[in-house]
Ligand code: SF4
């Protein structure tokens with residue numbers, strides 16, 4: 001899923017300093033699962049916004065709502081029910097949601113309520129870690145299912161680097177060296193060829209270095 | 223008129239039951255301060271962050287939560303969960319430039335004991351010194 005976390009409150013309060021009617025809009029997708037922008041977090045942020053405005057001596061009205069997703073036109077369209085009732089939207093979806101609202105409602109002022117951090121999973125309760133960087137050319141079949149693009153600090157294709165010590169990455173002792181893990185995994189699954197293989201120079205154009213990416217499925221378009 | 227802070231206390235059944243059974247008159251005689259409203263909960267672990275924030279929205283000058291001792295909660299982890307939520311609100315208050323001490327978590331033994339009154343007095347003194355909630359300003 002996409003991992004996000006709430007932005008610092010003062011940033012949010014700055015964005016909405018001129019707004020008096022605020023639609024705080026959550027998403028039931030990824031950000032609900034990672035407890036950043038679901039119904040509960042919308043309720044909390046709306047309350048904090050009202051408190052912040054009260055403290056500033058400003059009147060404020062908030063509308064609290066949570067869409068099924070903010071990355072689909074059909075759900076985003078439902079914000080029209082609040083037309084004329086808000087000055088600004090604080091979206092608690094990932095950056096995709098904010099972009100979608102901005103694309104589809106050119107007149108709306110929409111602000112991000114969260115920082116979108118990564119594609120990851122919940123390692124343990126309350127802890128999420130990045131697992132994939134969406135590089136557009138997956139090589140997990142070569143690396144025992146462990147991603148060097150997202151999980152190696154240098155995104156090396158032929159690791160580890162010289163800084164790998166005792167299975168730890170040189171950037172921090174809490175970060176495992178994913179290349180050590182890849183080697184260990186390939187040994188465990190008896191993939192000797194994989195261990196010896198040298199990855200060729202990589203074409204990063206699918207990883208966003210060739211401009212915004214677009215996926216078209218002709219079997220699905222109408 | 224002296225400032226009597228509006229304090230909202232959220233207490234679990236186990237920490238508050240016997241003191242509350244005394245009734246308001248006897249609690250007052252025991253030194254329980256004025257201006258404190260007690261909300262009794264089955265477990266402080268059930269408390270939502272939004273409930274505590276609402277208390278501030280509705281005019282509380284201070285808020286506190288009283289749950290079981292950390293390692294002796296009737297519902298195992300309830301009071302630890304509550305403590306985390308209180309800590310989250312402390313940082314949110316700090317982000318809004320409001321004294322984090324306006325909210326506090328207390329872990330108390332169950333049954334009748336003087337600490338229940340003592341923490342109430344402690345909060346009353348603390349909030350009296352801090353003054354009225356900065357969330358109660360005039361609206362523009
Ligand atoms: S808008 Fe973002 S957070 Fe919500 S479902 Fe879509 S991708 Fe996930």
Ligand code: SF4
Nearest residue numbers: 132133135138139147
């Ligand atoms: S190789 Fe690319 S697509 Fe595959 S997991 Fe890593 S970042 Fe994601």
